Amino acid sequence: MRLTCPLCGERDRREFYYYGADDYLRRPAEGAPAAAWDDYLHNRDNPAGETRDLWYHEAGCGQWLAVMRNTVTHAVLAVDLVAPVAQKRGRK
Amino acid sequence: MRYSGFKVFTEGLFGNKGWRPAWRDPAPKAEYDAIIIGGGGHGLSTAYYLAKNHGLTNIAVLEKGYLGGGNIGRNTTIVRANYFLPGNSEFYSHSLKLWEGLEADLNYNVMHSQRGLINLFHSDGQRDAFARRGNAMVNQGDDAELLDRDGVRALLPYLDFEQTRFPIYGGLLHRRGGTARHDAVAWGYARGADQRGVDLIQNCEVTGIDVENGRVTGVQTTRGAIRAKKVGIVVAGRSSQVAAMAGLRLPIESHILQAFVTEGLKPVIDHVISFGMGHFYISQSDKGGLVFGGDLDFYASYAARGNLPMVEHVMEAGMTLMPMIGRAKVLRSWGGIMDMSPDGSPVIDRTPVDGLYIDCGWNYGGFKAVPASGWCMAHLMATGQPHEVARRFTLNRFATGHLLDEEGTGSQHNLH
Numbered sequence: 001m002r003l004t005c006p007l008c009g010e011r012d013r014r015e016f017y018y019y020g021a022d023d024y025l026r027r028p029a030e031g032a033p034a035a036a037w038d039d040y041l042h043n044r045d046n047p048a049g050e051t052r053d054l055w056y057h058e059a060g061c062g063q064w065l066a067v068m069r070n071t072v073t074h075a076v077l078a079v080d081l082v083a084p085v086a087q088k089r090g091r092k
Numbered sequence: 093m094r095y096s097g098f099k100v101f102t103e104g105l106f107g108n109k110g111w112r113p114a115w116r117d118p119a120p121k122a123e124y125d126a127i128i129i130g131g132g133g134h135g136l137s138t139a140y141y142l143a144k145n146h147g148l149t150n151i152a153v154l155e156k157g158y159l160g161g162g163n164i165g166r167n168t169t170i171v172r173a174n175y176f177l178p179g180n181s182e183f184y185s186h187s188l189k190l191w192e193g194l195e196a197d198l199n200y201n202v203m204h205s206q207r208g209l210i211n212l213f214h215s216d217g218q219r220d221a222f223a224r225r226g227n228a229m230v231n232q233g234d235d236a237e238l239l240d241r242d243g244v245r246a247l248l249p250y251l252d253f254e255q256t257r258f259p260i261y262g263g264l265l266h267r268r269g270g271t272a273r274h275d276a277v278a279w280g281y282a283r284g285a286d287q288r289g290v291d292l293i294q295n296c297e298v299t300g301i302d303v304e305n306g307r308v309t310g311v312q313t314t315r316g317a318i319r320a321k322k323v324g325i326v327v328a329g330r331s332s333q334v335a336a337m338a339g340l341r342l343p344i345e346s347h348i349l350q351a352f353v354t355e356g357l358k359p360v361i362d363h364v365i366s367f368g369m370g371h372f373y374i375s376q377s378d379k380g381g382l383v384f385g386g387d388l389d390f391y392a393s394y395a396a397r398g399n400l401p402m403v404e405h406v407m408e409a410g411m412t413l414m415p416m417i418g419r420a421k422v423l424r425s426w427g428g429i430m431d432m433s434p435d436g437s438p439v440i441d442r443t444p445v446d447g448l449y450i451d452c453g454w455n456y457g458g459f460k461a462v463p464a465s466g467w468c469m470a471h472l473m474a475t476g477q478p479h480e481v482a483r484r485f486t487l488n489r490f491a492t493g494h495l496l497d498e499e500g501t502g503s504q505h506n507l508h
Contacts, residue, residue, distance in 0.1 A: 001399050014401050018391040020345065020505045038491035042343040042434050044505070046332035048394040055391075071346075071394045 004079050007061045015059035022052040022066055048072055095199055115286035120293050120315050124152045126322040126473055127311060129298050129334055131155025133164035134451055135326035136281035137466025143288035146474035151290050154313060156297035160278030163328055163428045168351050168385050170364055171460045172209050172269035173234045176225045179484035179496045180437060181232045186481045187464030188268060200280030202272050209269030209364040214258040222264040237265040256412045258369045269364060271375055277462055301338040308447040324449045324473050329429025331452035338445050343434050343490050345505040348389045348427040349456045350398035354420040356380030370409030382420055384410060398427040430456050436508035437496035440468050441487040449473050
Protein backbone atom coordinates (compact mmCIF):
# COMPACT_ATOMS: atom_id res chain seq x y z
CA MET A 1 0.00 0.00 0.00
CA ARG A 2 1.18 3.51 -0.81
CA LEU A 3 -0.26 6.78 0.43
CA THR A 4 -0.20 10.07 -1.47
CA CYS A 5 0.71 12.70 1.07
CA PRO A 6 -0.73 16.10 0.05
CA LEU A 7 2.65 17.69 0.78
CA CYS A 8 5.17 14.99 -0.19
CA GLY A 9 3.47 13.01 -2.95
CA GLU A 10 3.16 9.24 -3.23
CA ARG A 11 5.16 7.45 -0.55
CA ASP A 12 5.79 3.95 0.78
CA ARG A 13 3.53 2.74 3.59
CA ARG A 14 6.59 2.37 5.83
CA GLU A 15 6.94 6.15 6.09
CA PHE A 16 3.61 6.36 7.92
CA TYR A 17 2.50 5.56 11.45
CA TYR A 18 -1.07 4.31 11.79
CA TYR A 19 -3.00 5.79 14.71
CA GLY A 20 -6.58 4.61 14.30
CA ALA A 21 -10.08 5.53 13.18
CA ASP A 22 -10.90 9.22 12.80
CA ASP A 23 -13.04 9.01 15.96
CA TYR A 24 -9.95 10.60 17.49
CA LEU A 25 -10.91 13.86 15.74
CA ARG A 26 -14.18 14.00 17.68
CA ARG A 27 -12.91 14.56 21.17
CA PRO A 28 -15.71 14.91 23.75
CA ALA A 29 -16.18 18.24 25.44
CA GLU A 30 -14.60 18.73 28.82
CA GLY A 31 -17.01 17.37 31.40
CA ALA A 32 -18.65 14.95 28.96
CA PRO A 33 -19.95 11.77 30.63
CA ALA A 34 -17.61 8.79 31.02
CA ALA A 35 -19.52 6.87 28.35
CA ALA A 36 -18.63 9.51 25.78
CA TRP A 37 -14.94 9.14 26.62
CA ASP A 38 -15.22 5.34 26.46
CA ASP A 39 -16.76 5.66 23.01
CA TYR A 40 -14.12 8.10 21.89
CA LEU A 41 -11.18 6.03 23.11
CA HIS A 42 -12.30 2.43 22.65
CA ASN A 43 -15.47 1.71 20.70
CA ARG A 44 -15.24 1.63 16.93
CA ASP A 45 -17.49 1.17 13.90
CA ASN A 46 -14.68 -0.97 12.43
CA PRO A 47 -16.27 -1.12 8.98
CA ALA A 48 -15.57 -3.77 6.36
CA GLY A 49 -15.49 -1.32 3.48
CA GLU A 50 -14.84 2.40 3.37
CA THR A 51 -13.29 3.95 6.44
CA ARG A 52 -11.44 7.10 7.40
CA ASP A 53 -8.46 6.84 9.68
CA LEU A 54 -5.51 8.85 10.88
CA TRP A 55 -1.92 8.37 9.81
CA TYR A 56 1.16 10.35 10.77
CA HIS A 57 3.78 11.00 8.10
CA GLU A 58 6.56 10.12 10.48
CA ALA A 59 9.40 9.72 7.98
CA GLY A 60 8.22 12.63 5.85
CA CYS A 61 6.68 16.01 6.52
CA GLY A 62 5.46 15.20 10.04
CA GLN A 63 1.82 15.99 9.18
CA TRP A 64 -1.23 14.12 10.45
CA LEU A 65 -3.28 12.78 7.57
CA ALA A 66 -6.90 11.64 7.31
CA VAL A 67 -7.01 8.75 4.86
CA MET A 68 -10.21 7.55 3.18
CA ARG A 69 -9.66 3.97 2.15
CA ASN A 70 -11.35 0.63 1.69
CA THR A 71 -10.48 -1.96 4.34
CA VAL A 72 -11.50 -4.86 2.09
CA THR A 73 -9.64 -3.92 -1.10
CA HIS A 74 -6.89 -1.71 0.39
CA ALA A 75 -7.77 0.95 -2.20
CA VAL A 76 -6.82 4.45 -1.03
CA LEU A 77 -9.55 6.93 -1.97
CA ALA A 78 -8.37 10.26 -0.54
CA VAL A 79 -5.66 11.65 1.69
CA ASP A 80 -6.22 14.99 3.43
CA LEU A 81 -4.29 17.04 5.92
CA VAL A 82 -5.87 16.91 9.36
CA ALA A 83 -4.57 20.27 10.58
CA PRO A 84 -6.92 22.62 8.63
CA VAL A 85 -9.99 20.62 9.70
CA ALA A 86 -8.89 20.36 13.31
CA GLN A 87 -7.99 24.04 13.49
CA LYS A 88 -11.32 25.11 12.10
CA ARG A 89 -13.13 22.94 14.64
CA GLY A 90 -10.97 24.13 17.51
CA ARG A 91 -11.54 27.84 16.82
CA LYS A 92 -15.23 27.93 16.13
CA MET B 93 -18.93 -44.12 15.21
CA ARG B 94 -16.02 -44.41 17.58
CA TYR B 95 -12.55 -43.98 16.08
CA SER B 96 -9.75 -46.32 17.15
CA GLY B 97 -6.68 -48.07 15.85
CA PHE B 98 -8.72 -51.25 15.62
CA LYS B 99 -11.32 -49.45 13.49
CA VAL B 100 -8.62 -48.20 11.11
CA PHE B 101 -7.24 -51.74 10.86
CA THR B 102 -10.57 -53.44 10.17
CA GLU B 103 -11.66 -50.76 7.70
CA GLY B 104 -8.38 -51.33 5.89
CA LEU B 105 -9.23 -54.99 5.57
CA PHE B 106 -12.66 -54.31 4.06
CA GLY B 107 -11.95 -51.55 1.57
CA ASN B 108 -12.70 -48.60 3.89
CA LYS B 109 -16.38 -48.87 3.05
CA GLY B 110 -17.61 -48.46 6.61
CA TRP B 111 -16.66 -44.84 7.22
CA ARG B 112 -19.54 -42.42 7.65
CA PRO B 113 -19.68 -38.59 7.51
CA ALA B 114 -18.38 -37.13 10.76
CA TRP B 115 -21.48 -34.94 11.23
CA ARG B 116 -24.97 -34.47 9.83
CA ASP B 117 -26.03 -31.64 7.52
CA PRO B 118 -29.39 -30.65 9.03
CA ALA B 119 -31.82 -27.97 7.85
CA PRO B 120 -32.42 -25.24 10.42
CA LYS B 121 -35.41 -25.68 12.73
CA ALA B 122 -37.78 -22.80 13.47
CA GLU B 123 -36.61 -22.50 17.06
CA TYR B 124 -33.73 -23.54 19.32
CA ASP B 125 -32.96 -23.07 22.99
CA ALA B 126 -29.72 -21.36 22.01
CA ILE B 127 -27.94 -20.28 18.84
CA ILE B 128 -24.22 -19.85 18.34
CA ILE B 129 -23.32 -17.54 15.47
CA GLY B 130 -20.01 -18.71 14.02
CA GLY B 131 -18.81 -22.22 13.22
CA GLY B 132 -15.13 -21.69 13.91
CA GLY B 133 -13.05 -23.14 16.70
CA HIS B 134 -14.54 -21.03 19.47
CA GLY B 135 -18.14 -21.41 18.26
CA LEU B 136 -17.86 -25.16 17.87
CA SER B 137 -16.22 -25.64 21.25
CA THR B 138 -18.93 -23.46 22.82
CA ALA B 139 -21.59 -25.71 21.31
CA TYR B 140 -19.73 -28.84 22.39
CA TYR B 141 -19.43 -27.75 26.02
CA LEU B 142 -23.01 -26.43 26.13
CA ALA B 143 -24.10 -29.94 25.22
CA LYS B 144 -21.54 -31.86 27.26
CA ASN B 145 -21.24 -29.78 30.44
CA HIS B 146 -24.69 -28.24 30.63
CA GLY B 147 -26.95 -30.73 28.85
CA LEU B 148 -28.20 -28.15 26.36
CA THR B 149 -28.66 -30.09 23.14
CA ASN B 150 -31.45 -28.22 21.36
CA ILE B 151 -28.95 -25.73 19.97
CA ALA B 152 -27.62 -24.72 16.59
CA VAL B 153 -24.33 -23.39 15.28
CA LEU B 154 -24.89 -21.06 12.30
CA GLU B 155 -21.96 -20.72 9.92
CA LYS B 156 -22.04 -18.49 6.85
CA GLY B 157 -19.44 -20.57 5.01
CA TYR B 158 -18.16 -24.00 5.97
CA LEU B 159 -17.15 -25.24 9.42
CA GLY B 160 -13.66 -24.22 10.46
CA GLY B 161 -13.13 -22.02 7.41
CA GLY B 162 -11.85 -18.94 9.20
CA ASN B 163 -8.90 -18.41 11.48
CA ILE B 164 -9.07 -21.96 12.87
CA GLY B 165 -8.41 -23.15 9.31
CA ARG B 166 -5.33 -21.00 8.92
CA ASN B 167 -3.11 -20.19 11.84
CA THR B 168 0.27 -20.99 13.31
CA THR B 169 -1.20 -23.53 15.76
CA ILE B 170 0.68 -22.61 18.94
CA VAL B 171 -0.65 -23.87 22.26
CA ARG B 172 0.79 -22.37 25.44
CA ALA B 173 -0.02 -21.10 28.93
CA ASN B 174 2.67 -18.51 29.58
CA TYR B 175 0.64 -15.50 30.63
CA PHE B 176 1.53 -13.21 33.47
CA LEU B 177 -1.50 -11.25 34.63
CA PRO B 178 -4.10 -12.60 37.02
CA GLY B 179 -7.16 -12.92 34.82
CA ASN B 180 -5.22 -14.22 31.84
CA SER B 181 -3.00 -16.67 33.70
CA GLU B 182 -5.73 -18.89 35.16
CA PHE B 183 -7.70 -18.83 31.91
CA TYR B 184 -4.86 -20.06 29.70
CA SER B 185 -3.81 -22.53 32.38
CA HIS B 186 -7.32 -23.98 32.26
CA SER B 187 -7.15 -24.07 28.48
CA LEU B 188 -3.85 -25.97 28.43
CA LYS B 189 -5.26 -28.55 30.83
CA LEU B 190 -8.23 -29.03 28.50
CA TRP B 191 -5.82 -29.42 25.57
CA GLU B 192 -4.00 -32.17 27.44
CA GLY B 193 -7.18 -34.22 27.70
CA LEU B 194 -8.75 -33.11 24.44
CA GLU B 195 -8.00 -36.08 22.21
CA ALA B 196 -9.36 -38.59 24.72
CA ASP B 197 -12.37 -36.37 25.37
CA LEU B 198 -13.22 -35.85 21.69
CA ASN B 199 -12.08 -39.30 20.50
CA TYR B 200 -10.31 -37.34 17.79
CA ASN B 201 -6.64 -36.99 16.91
CA VAL B 202 -5.87 -33.27 17.09
CA MET B 203 -2.14 -34.03 16.93
CA HIS B 204 -1.46 -32.05 20.09
CA SER B 205 2.32 -32.02 20.38
CA GLN B 206 3.87 -30.67 23.58
CA ARG B 207 7.24 -30.09 22.01
CA GLY B 208 8.17 -27.17 24.21
CA LEU B 209 8.10 -23.44 23.59
CA ILE B 210 11.13 -21.21 24.07
CA ASN B 211 10.87 -17.43 24.39
CA LEU B 212 14.28 -15.91 23.76
CA PHE B 213 15.68 -12.95 25.67
CA HIS B 214 18.50 -10.64 24.68
CA SER B 215 19.42 -8.43 27.65
CA ASP B 216 19.70 -8.49 31.43
CA GLY B 217 16.49 -6.50 31.72
CA GLN B 218 14.61 -8.95 29.55
CA ARG B 219 16.01 -11.85 31.58
CA ASP B 220 14.54 -10.30 34.73
CA ALA B 221 11.20 -9.83 33.02
CA PHE B 222 11.15 -13.43 31.85
CA ALA B 223 12.20 -14.72 35.27
CA ARG B 224 9.23 -12.86 36.68
CA ARG B 225 6.90 -14.24 34.03
CA GLY B 226 8.25 -17.75 34.67
CA ASN B 227 7.57 -17.36 38.39
CA ALA B 228 4.01 -16.27 37.62
CA MET B 229 3.55 -19.36 35.45
CA VAL B 230 4.91 -21.65 38.17
CA ASN B 231 2.69 -19.96 40.76
CA GLN B 232 -0.25 -20.68 38.49
CA GLY B 233 0.71 -24.35 38.58
CA ASP B 234 2.15 -24.46 35.09
CA ASP B 235 5.74 -25.11 34.08
CA ALA B 236 8.57 -22.71 33.27
CA GLU B 237 12.35 -23.03 33.25
CA LEU B 238 14.80 -20.20 32.79
CA LEU B 239 17.60 -21.25 30.43
CA ASP B 240 20.93 -19.50 30.18
CA ARG B 241 22.75 -19.15 26.88
CA ASP B 242 24.30 -22.63 27.09
CA GLY B 243 20.93 -24.09 27.98
CA VAL B 244 19.40 -22.57 24.85
CA ARG B 245 22.43 -23.62 22.79
CA ALA B 246 21.98 -27.24 23.87
CA LEU B 247 18.40 -27.24 22.54
CA LEU B 248 18.72 -24.85 19.59
CA PRO B 249 22.33 -25.10 18.35
CA TYR B 250 21.42 -23.63 14.97
CA LEU B 251 20.56 -20.14 16.22
CA ASP B 252 22.93 -17.27 15.57
CA PHE B 253 23.97 -16.44 19.15
CA GLU B 254 26.65 -13.82 18.54
CA GLN B 255 26.50 -12.04 15.21
CA THR B 256 22.91 -10.98 15.25
CA ARG B 257 21.46 -7.57 16.08
CA PHE B 258 20.12 -9.12 19.31
CA PRO B 259 22.67 -11.53 20.84
CA ILE B 260 20.88 -14.31 22.71
CA TYR B 261 21.23 -14.29 26.50
CA GLY B 262 18.91 -17.21 27.19
CA GLY B 263 15.29 -18.26 27.02
CA LEU B 264 12.21 -19.15 29.00
CA LEU B 265 11.30 -22.78 28.33
CA HIS B 266 7.67 -23.84 28.65
CA ARG B 267 7.82 -27.61 28.15
CA ARG B 268 4.08 -28.16 28.03
CA GLY B 269 3.73 -25.61 25.23
CA GLY B 270 3.62 -26.82 21.66
CA THR B 271 1.36 -27.12 18.63
CA ALA B 272 -1.76 -28.90 17.44
CA ARG B 273 -3.40 -29.66 14.11
CA HIS B 274 -5.68 -26.66 13.71
CA ASP B 275 -8.33 -28.13 11.37
CA ALA B 276 -8.63 -31.26 13.46
CA VAL B 277 -9.54 -29.17 16.49
CA ALA B 278 -12.51 -27.68 14.64
CA TRP B 279 -13.51 -31.05 13.20
CA GLY B 280 -13.17 -32.83 16.52
CA TYR B 281 -15.39 -30.31 18.30
CA ALA B 282 -17.86 -30.32 15.40
CA ARG B 283 -18.14 -34.11 15.51
CA GLY B 284 -18.47 -34.14 19.29
CA ALA B 285 -21.19 -31.47 19.23
CA ASP B 286 -23.06 -33.21 16.42
CA GLN B 287 -23.00 -36.53 18.28
CA ARG B 288 -24.67 -34.80 21.22
CA GLY B 289 -27.47 -33.51 19.04
CA VAL B 290 -26.24 -30.02 18.15
CA ASP B 291 -27.34 -28.88 14.67
CA LEU B 292 -24.33 -27.58 12.70
CA ILE B 293 -25.84 -25.47 9.93
CA GLN B 294 -23.47 -24.38 7.19
CA ASN B 295 -24.00 -21.88 4.37
CA CYS B 296 -26.31 -20.02 6.72
CA GLU B 297 -25.35 -16.39 7.13
CA VAL B 298 -26.92 -14.36 9.90
CA THR B 299 -28.31 -11.15 8.40
CA GLY B 300 -30.09 -9.72 11.42
CA ILE B 301 -30.52 -10.14 15.16
CA ASP B 302 -34.07 -9.75 16.46
CA VAL B 303 -34.39 -7.74 19.64
CA GLU B 304 -37.70 -6.95 21.37
CA ASN B 305 -37.91 -4.81 24.50
CA GLY B 306 -34.19 -5.20 25.11
CA ARG B 307 -34.30 -9.00 24.81
CA VAL B 308 -33.00 -11.13 21.99
CA THR B 309 -35.70 -13.25 20.35
CA GLY B 310 -33.88 -14.82 17.43
CA VAL B 311 -31.94 -14.20 14.24
CA GLN B 312 -32.64 -13.62 10.57
CA THR B 313 -30.54 -15.74 8.23
CA THR B 314 -30.13 -16.50 4.55
CA ARG B 315 -32.02 -19.72 5.33
CA GLY B 316 -34.92 -18.05 7.11
CA ALA B 317 -35.73 -16.72 10.56
CA ILE B 318 -34.76 -18.80 13.59
CA ARG B 319 -36.06 -18.08 17.08
CA ALA B 320 -33.97 -18.46 20.22
CA LYS B 321 -33.95 -16.91 23.68
CA LYS B 322 -30.17 -17.10 23.87
CA VAL B 323 -27.76 -16.10 21.12
CA GLY B 324 -23.97 -16.14 21.29
CA ILE B 325 -21.83 -14.12 18.87
CA VAL B 326 -18.55 -15.97 18.28
CA VAL B 327 -17.32 -14.59 14.97
CA ALA B 328 -13.75 -13.34 15.54
CA GLY B 329 -12.75 -10.82 12.85
CA ARG B 330 -16.38 -10.07 11.94
CA SER B 331 -17.48 -9.28 15.51
CA SER B 332 -18.15 -5.61 14.80
CA GLN B 333 -20.46 -6.36 11.88
CA VAL B 334 -22.52 -8.99 13.69
CA ALA B 335 -22.73 -6.99 16.93
CA ALA B 336 -23.90 -3.97 14.91
CA MET B 337 -26.99 -6.03 13.92
CA ALA B 338 -28.02 -5.75 17.56
CA GLY B 339 -27.11 -2.07 17.72
CA LEU B 340 -23.83 -2.61 19.56
CA ARG B 341 -20.55 -0.81 18.94
CA LEU B 342 -17.61 -2.89 20.15
CA PRO B 343 -14.13 -2.02 21.43
CA ILE B 344 -12.71 -3.95 18.49
CA GLU B 345 -10.62 -3.01 15.49
CA SER B 346 -9.93 -5.73 12.91
CA HIS B 347 -6.34 -6.05 11.76
CA ILE B 348 -4.34 -8.30 9.46
CA LEU B 349 -1.79 -10.80 10.74
CA GLN B 350 0.34 -12.60 8.17
CA ALA B 351 1.91 -16.03 8.39
CA PHE B 352 4.05 -18.14 6.10
CA VAL B 353 4.81 -21.78 5.31
CA THR B 354 7.81 -23.23 3.51
CA GLU B 355 8.07 -26.38 1.46
CA GLY B 356 8.28 -29.58 3.50
CA LEU B 357 11.72 -30.27 4.98
CA LYS B 358 13.19 -33.05 7.08
CA PRO B 359 12.83 -32.50 10.84
CA VAL B 360 15.06 -29.61 11.80
CA ILE B 361 13.21 -27.45 14.34
CA ASP B 362 12.01 -29.50 17.30
CA HIS B 363 10.37 -26.73 19.35
CA VAL B 364 8.32 -23.59 19.03
CA ILE B 365 10.72 -20.66 19.09
CA SER B 366 9.57 -17.13 19.83
CA PHE B 367 11.94 -14.28 19.03
CA GLY B 368 10.05 -11.34 20.47
CA MET B 369 12.69 -8.70 19.78
CA GLY B 370 12.44 -9.46 16.07
CA HIS B 371 8.67 -10.05 16.09
CA PHE B 372 9.23 -13.55 14.75
CA TYR B 373 8.19 -17.03 15.79
CA ILE B 374 8.58 -20.39 14.13
CA SER B 375 7.83 -24.08 14.42
CA GLN B 376 7.89 -27.01 12.04
CA SER B 377 4.69 -28.80 11.15
CA ASP B 378 4.47 -32.59 11.24
CA LYS B 379 4.31 -32.43 7.44
CA GLY B 380 7.72 -30.73 7.46
CA GLY B 381 6.87 -27.16 6.51
CA LEU B 382 8.37 -24.35 8.54
CA VAL B 383 5.45 -22.33 9.88
CA PHE B 384 6.36 -18.82 10.91
CA GLY B 385 5.00 -15.35 11.33
CA GLY B 386 5.56 -11.93 12.77
CA ASP B 387 3.59 -8.95 13.92
CA LEU B 388 0.42 -7.30 12.63
CA ASP B 389 0.53 -5.18 9.49
CA PHE B 390 -0.76 -2.56 11.93
CA TYR B 391 -3.72 -0.93 10.30
CA ALA B 392 -7.41 -1.82 10.21
CA SER B 393 -8.10 -4.25 7.37
CA TYR B 394 -10.43 -7.03 6.26
CA ALA B 395 -8.46 -7.82 3.10
CA ALA B 396 -7.30 -11.25 4.33
CA ARG B 397 -3.95 -10.52 2.75
CA GLY B 398 -1.07 -8.43 3.95
CA ASN B 399 1.43 -6.02 2.54
CA LEU B 400 5.03 -6.51 1.49
CA PRO B 401 6.78 -4.48 4.22
CA MET B 402 5.77 -7.04 6.85
CA VAL B 403 6.77 -9.92 4.55
CA GLU B 404 10.21 -8.39 4.27
CA HIS B 405 10.43 -7.75 7.99
CA VAL B 406 9.50 -11.32 8.92
CA MET B 407 12.00 -12.80 6.46
CA GLU B 408 14.75 -10.55 7.78
CA ALA B 409 13.98 -11.49 11.37
CA GLY B 410 14.06 -15.18 10.51
CA MET B 411 17.38 -14.82 8.73
CA THR B 412 19.02 -12.98 11.59
CA LEU B 413 17.82 -15.56 14.10
CA MET B 414 18.55 -18.76 12.15
CA PRO B 415 20.48 -18.22 8.92
CA MET B 416 20.10 -21.92 8.12
CA ILE B 417 16.54 -21.43 6.88
CA GLY B 418 17.65 -19.03 4.15
CA ARG B 419 17.42 -21.57 1.37
CA ALA B 420 14.02 -22.95 2.29
CA LYS B 421 11.43 -21.94 -0.29
CA VAL B 422 8.32 -20.21 0.98
CA LEU B 423 5.27 -22.01 -0.38
CA ARG B 424 2.54 -19.63 0.66
CA SER B 425 1.51 -16.83 2.94
CA TRP B 426 -1.84 -15.62 4.15
CA GLY B 427 -3.41 -12.88 6.21
CA GLY B 428 -5.94 -13.58 8.92
CA ILE B 429 -8.42 -11.03 10.26
CA MET B 430 -7.72 -10.44 13.94
CA ASP B 431 -10.31 -8.92 16.27
CA MET B 432 -8.02 -6.61 18.21
CA SER B 433 -9.17 -5.22 21.55
CA PRO B 434 -7.64 -2.06 23.07
CA ASP B 435 -5.74 -3.96 25.80
CA GLY B 436 -4.88 -7.09 23.84
CA SER B 437 -7.11 -9.39 25.90
CA PRO B 438 -10.44 -11.02 24.97
CA VAL B 439 -14.08 -10.53 25.91
CA ILE B 440 -16.45 -13.29 27.08
CA ASP B 441 -19.45 -11.50 28.47
CA ARG B 442 -23.10 -10.59 28.41
CA THR B 443 -24.08 -7.63 26.24
CA PRO B 444 -26.54 -4.82 27.03
CA VAL B 445 -29.15 -6.90 25.14
CA ASP B 446 -30.65 -9.59 27.41
CA GLY B 447 -29.91 -13.10 26.19
CA LEU B 448 -27.22 -11.92 23.78
CA TYR B 449 -23.67 -12.99 24.65
CA ILE B 450 -20.37 -12.25 22.99
CA ASP B 451 -17.03 -14.00 22.75
CA CYS B 452 -14.53 -11.87 20.83
CA GLY B 453 -11.33 -9.85 20.99
CA TRP B 454 -8.95 -12.80 20.70
CA ASN B 455 -6.34 -10.62 19.02
CA TYR B 456 -3.65 -12.86 17.53
CA GLY B 457 -3.84 -15.52 20.27
CA GLY B 458 -7.17 -17.25 19.80
CA PHE B 459 -6.06 -20.74 18.81
CA LYS B 460 -4.68 -21.89 22.16
CA ALA B 461 -7.78 -20.46 23.82
CA VAL B 462 -10.26 -22.54 21.81
CA PRO B 463 -11.02 -25.12 24.53
CA ALA B 464 -11.31 -22.72 27.47
CA SER B 465 -13.10 -20.07 25.45
CA GLY B 466 -15.81 -22.56 24.52
CA TRP B 467 -15.87 -23.91 28.08
CA CYS B 468 -16.36 -20.44 29.58
CA MET B 469 -18.74 -19.13 26.91
CA ALA B 470 -20.88 -22.24 27.38
CA HIS B 471 -20.87 -21.66 31.15
CA LEU B 472 -21.90 -18.05 30.64
CA MET B 473 -24.71 -18.88 28.20
CA ALA B 474 -26.03 -21.77 30.29
CA THR B 475 -25.89 -20.16 33.73
CA GLY B 476 -25.91 -16.45 32.95
CA GLN B 477 -22.85 -16.06 35.14
CA PRO B 478 -19.22 -15.68 34.03
CA HIS B 479 -16.98 -18.68 34.58
CA GLU B 480 -14.47 -18.25 37.39
CA VAL B 481 -11.41 -18.26 35.09
CA ALA B 482 -12.94 -15.80 32.61
CA ARG B 483 -14.56 -13.36 35.00
CA ARG B 484 -12.20 -10.53 34.08
CA PHE B 485 -12.93 -10.75 30.33
CA THR B 486 -15.66 -8.15 30.63
CA LEU B 487 -16.98 -5.99 27.82
CA ASN B 488 -17.02 -2.81 29.91
CA ARG B 489 -13.53 -3.07 31.40
CA PHE B 490 -12.21 -0.33 29.11
CA ALA B 491 -14.78 2.06 30.57
CA THR B 492 -14.10 1.02 34.16
CA GLY B 493 -10.33 0.76 33.81
CA HIS B 494 -10.04 -2.91 34.81
CA LEU B 495 -7.69 -3.61 31.92
CA LEU B 496 -5.84 -6.83 31.13
CA ASP B 497 -2.88 -5.26 29.41
CA GLU B 498 -0.38 -8.11 29.26
CA GLU B 499 2.19 -6.06 27.35
CA GLY B 500 1.76 -3.00 29.53
CA THR B 501 1.55 -0.68 26.54
CA GLY B 502 -1.77 1.02 27.24
CA SER B 503 -5.40 0.75 26.28
CA GLN B 504 -5.25 1.87 22.66
CA HIS B 505 -6.13 0.02 19.49
CA ASN B 506 -2.86 0.47 17.65
CA LEU B 507 -0.59 -0.68 20.48
CA HIS B 508 -1.25 -4.43 20.66
